[in-house]
Amino acid sequence: MTRxxxxxxLFAALPLLACRRERTLAPPEIRYGRDTCAECGMIVSEARxxxxxxxxxxxxxxxxxxxxLLRYRQKHAPQWAAVWVHDYETxxxxxxxxxxxxxxxxxxxxxxxxxxxxxxxxxxQQRRAELGGDVMNWSELLARPLERPR
Numbered sequence: 001m002t003r004x005x006x007x008x009x010l011f012a013a014l015p016l017l018a019c020r021r022e023r024t025l026a027p028p029e030i031r032y033g034r035d036t037c038a039e040c041g042m043i044v045s046e047a048r049x050x051x052x053x054x055x056x057x058x059x060x061x062x063x064x065x066x067x068x069l070l071r072y073r074q075k076h077a078p079q080w081a082a083v084w085v086h087d088y089e090t091x092x093x094x095x096x097x098x099x100x101x102x103x104x105x106x107x108x109x110x111x112x113x114x115x116x117x118x119x120x121x122x123x124x125q126q127r128r129a130e131l132g133g134d135v136m137n138w139s140e141l142l143a144r145p146l147e148r149p150r
Contacts, residue, residue, distance in 0.1 A: 027054075033045055037068050055079065065109045066101070070115075082095065085117035089118070102115070
């Protein structure tokens with residue numbers, strides 16, 4: 001095979017390779033005090049409790065409380081490509097499946113679900129020592145009955 005023919009084949013394949021690239025999903029820019037929760041309709045005002053989800057097409061929904069995200073998921077069974085939560089302490093975005101969660105009646109979240117996300121397990125345990133409650137991962141959070149803590 002000649003060099004010219006090999007280059008022609010490579011250039012012919014480039015559009016196919018470009019189509020196969022996965023779209024990189026990123027958390028949305030929330031306009032605090034303006035954007036509303038997709039579940040309850042309240043204005044999203046606190047980054048530490050805000051969450052978001054995206055479809056494979058990149059359409060995003062924002063939530064004012066992690067519990068609202070879970071309630072929406074329970075009601076609609078969406079096919080989300082990515083879900084994000086904010087670290088309770090630093091307010092940085094985290095992939096939901098990488099976070100640790102504290103569920104406690106003493107976590108004062110906007111809609112009263114009492115869920116806080118943490119990037120580090122030790123931070124979640126430390127906050128648990130102060131507030132009580134249960135620490136769990138994403139799979140455990142999804143598996144538990146969705147109810148507001150008492």
